[in-house]
Amino acid sequence: MAVQSQDAIVTGGFDAPVFDAQSVFRALMDAMARPGTVQAIAPRASAPSPLGPVAAALALTLCDVDTPVWLDAALATDGAIARWLGFHAGAPVTDDPAAAAFALIGDGPSLGSLDRFARGTHDYPDRSATLIVQVPDLAAGPALTLTGPGIKQSTALAPSGLPARFTTLWADNNALFPCGIDMVLATPDAVAALPRTTRIQSTEN
Amino acid sequence: MTVQPTGLADYNFAYLDEPTKRMIRRAILKAIAIPGYQVPFASREMPMPYGWGTGGVQVTASIIGPDDTLKVIDQGADDTTNAVSIRAFFAKVAEVSTTTSTAEATIIQTRHRIPEETLGEGQVLVYQVPIPEPLRFLEPRETETRKMHALEDYGLMHVKLYEDIARNGHIATTYAYPVKVEGRYVMDPSPTPKFDNPKMDQSEALQLFGAGREKRIYAVPPYTSVVSLDFEDYPFEVNRFDEPCALCGAEGVYLDEVVLDDRGGRMFVCSDTDHCEKRRAAGHRGAMASEGTLA
Numbered sequence: 001m002a003v004q005s006q007d008a009i010v011t012g013g014f015d016a017p018v019f020d021a022q023s024v025f026r027a028l029m030d031a032m033a034r035p036g037t038v039q040a041i042a043p044r045a046s047a048p049s050p051l052g053p054v055a056a057a058l059a060l061t062l063c064d065v066d067t068p069v070w071l072d073a074a075l076a077t078d079g080a081i082a083r084w085l086g087f088h089a090g091a092p093v094t095d096d097p098a099a100a101a102f103a104l105i106g107d108g109p110s111l112g113s114l115d116r117f118a119r120g121t122h123d124y125p126d127r128s129a130t131l132i133v134q135v136p137d138l139a140a141g142p143a144l145t146l147t148g149p150g151i152k153q154s155t156a157l158a159p160s161g162l163p164a165r166f167t168t169l170w171a172d173n174n175a176l177f178p179c180g181i182d183m184v185l186a187t188p189d190a191v192a193a194l195p196r197t198t199r200i201q202s203t204e205n
Numbered sequence: 206m207t208v209q210p211t212g213l214a215d216y217n218f219a220y221l222d223e224p225t226k227r228m229i230r231r232a233i234l235k236a237i238a239i240p241g242y243q244v245p246f247a248s249r250e251m252p253m254p255y256g257w258g259t260g261g262v263q264v265t266a267s268i269i270g271p272d273d274t275l276k277v278i279d280q281g282a283d284d285t286t287n288a289v290s291i292r293a294f295f296a297k298v299a300e301v302s303t304t305t306s307t308a309e310a311t312i313i314q315t316r317h318r319i320p321e322e323t324l325g326e327g328q329v330l331v332y333q334v335p336i337p338e339p340l341r342f343l344e345p346r347e348t349e350t351r352k353m354h355a356l357e358d359y360g361l362m363h364v365k366l367y368e369d370i371a372r373n374g375h376i377a378t379t380y381a382y383p384v385k386v387e388g389r390y391v392m393d394p395s396p397t398p399k400f401d402n403p404k405m406d407q408s409e410a411l412q413l414f415g416a417g418r419e420k421r422i423y424a425v426p427p428y429t430s431v432v433s434l435d436f437e438d439y440p441f442e443v444n445r446f447d448e449p450c451a452l453c454g455a456e457g458v459y460l461d462e463v464v465l466d467d468r469g470g471r472m473f474v475c476s477d478t479d480h481c482e483k484r485r486a487a488g489h490r491g492a493m494a495s496e497g498t499l500a
Contacts, residue, residue: 018218022270025230029268032237033411033426034326062234064227101231122355126235126244149240149387150426178389182238195238197387197426 008080012046013088014060020044024061028184031193036146036155038138040190045088048080050106055134055186056084059104062130063091067101070094070117070129074106097129105133108161114173117181125178128196132184135161138192143203150195156203157192159185170200219266219299225249229267229422233413236424241386242354243337243421251417258291259417261314261333268329268413269295269312275303276310281318281459281476288316305479317380319401321458321480324410326427332395334416337423339383339393359391362434370439379444385432386425394431400444400459405431450475451493453484 014020027039047056063069069091075081081104082093094100097116105111111133120128135141141160144167147153163169173180173196180196194200217223225247232246251259269275275295279287283305291314292303304310307322314331324330336342340350343361353359362383369377382399386392394405395414405412405425412425425431435441449456451472458480460473472493475481485494 018223019271021223021226022218022268026268026270029230029233029237029411032234033424062227062231064224066224066228067231123351124245125239125242126232128235130234149429150237152428178239178242182234195426197238197240 008048009083009087012048012056012084014044014057017060020057021061024057028058028061028191028193031184031191032150032182032195034150035148035194035198036151036157036192038157038190038192043189047084050134051075051081051084051104052134052186052188054188054191055104055132058132058184058186058191059085059091059102060089063089063102065090065092068092068094068099070097070100070103072103072105072107072111075104100129103129103131105131108133108135109163111163111166111169114169114181119173119176119181120179122179125180128179128181130182130184132186133162135159135185135187137161137187138185138190145201145203146194146198147201148195148198151198159192167200167202170194174199216298218271219269219295220252221249221263221266225263226267229263232422233264233267233424236413236422237411237426239390240425240429241384241390241392241423243416243423245420246422248417248420253290253294255418256335257287258314258316258333260415260419260422261316261331261417262291262294262415263417264331264413264415264422265291265295265312265314266299268331269299269301271299271301273301273311274309275301276305276307276313276479277303277315278313278318278320278477278479279316280461281320282478284478306483307477307479317396317398318459318476319397319404321455321475321477323404324408326409328410330408330410330412332397332412332414334393334395334414334421335418336381337393337414337416337419337421339381339391354390357389359385359434362391363436366434366436366439370436376435376439376441382441383434385434387430388432391434392423392425392431398444398459399433399441402431402433402441403443407431446473448473449491450481450484451491453481453489453494454491455481455484455489 031039043053045056117129143158183194232244236244277288277292279285307320316333381396433441461476
């Protein structure tokens with residue numbers, strides 16, 4: 001068993017680190033610049049379960065020795081994901097969510113308060129956490145209407161696997177602008193982003 | 206170290222090493238998330254001097270991929286030294302295809318102009334920025350300007366524009382004209398002529414700004430409000446030109462003055478060479494265009 005888990009840790013990185021990171025980043029950059037758009041990401045990385053291929057690829061694209069990473073309880077489990085991140089990205093894993101540059105969230109519904117993550121300061125609002133949240137999909141959940149920079153008038157997104165009172169949490173995050181966290185939603189094959197500027201309303205049905 | 210006679214030489218794709226690209230990519234994401242805010246980044250030395258676009262080059266190098274088509278303009282022109290050198294640089298270190306056509310480009314790196322042709326959703330405009338801080342010439346201390354941005358205290362900039370009016374009867378700032386992004390941050394649009402400011406507002410293309418010497422990256426996402434600062438009784442106005450382009454006859458475009466002799470002879474031509482060439486290819490003729498030749 002020890003051998004098996006060791007294999008899982010040293011394998012699953014990018015086959016072509018330079019080009020894989022570039023194409024994943026461009027998809028993410030487009031997602032961040034155009035909130036609510038869904039950008040496909042082909043499977044390029046495989047991490048120990050339950051970290052999915054897209055969230056794993058995003059972590060390899062963004063994280064390194066300079067970026068402490070926080071894992072939620074669903075991903076922290078037996079430490080395999082922390083070791084995988086350490087081996088492939090060199091990223092330190094921290095227990096303190098306030099110290100994390102990136103937070104990987106495996107269990108979206110129990111995300112809880114966003115206050116525990118770094119929100120930046122008024123002098124340096126960029127020193128804030130980016131949350132990478134694994135969600136099952138972006139179309140089957142409660143319908144949300146998004147407005148803000150990057151969006152022509154308004155757009156719709158229906159992510160499942162977010163907390164029930166997500167729109168309230170997010171409105172609190174909006175109120176901190178220019179501080180606040182930014183969120184990336186990773187499905188098994190695509191990514192969408194919610195920068196702090198995006199305003200979200202439940203779509204009345 | 207050997208340099209292959211063909212193919213990539215012995216350095217990484219797009220010149221920068223991967224940790225540097227990751228650092229710049231993280232800065233770009235935060236810049237997009239906080240429109241108009243200048244994100245500090247660990248700018249690298251590039252194989253060209255500061256002032257030649259090291260910030261823009263680092264941004265381009267961090268986003269470019271093998272499928273991209275790159276266009277580089279210097280004051281609107283594809284064929285001046287800075288543009289030719291940077292295009293050749295990326296053709297060599299990233300083996301990307303390059304173009305002079307605005308419509309064909311996926312990434313356009315620019316020094317001090319926005320193309321006349323409206324940019325679309327699939328395009329990224331990368332600006333080379335010398336002094337990213339719009340308040341720097343009013344307040345030299347970084348600690349103070351940072352506080353002014355934090356407190357959204359932009360009174361000094363309005364005083365500057367007011368003094369323009371008091372001295373000259375109008376706002377005399379004609380380039381690097383300050384803008385407010387999404388109602389929050391005052392931003393330097395880089396030394397583009399104020400003629401180009403309206404193109405930044407609600408642009409379909411993503412706009413990224415890189416300042417290498419000053420170590421700042423900032424961004425304007427697509428469909429974002431960019432308002433040129435002004436007063437109710439002295440509204441913002443763009444430059445107007447008395448005559449059309451002497452080569453292609455275009456009106457409503459930004460023109461360069463070209464001195465022809467030492468007896469006062471001059472002509473005004475499109476600063477955007479691609480736009481001018483396309484118009485001439487389509488049969489448009491200005492007053493001084495020779496009939497037989499296409500540029």
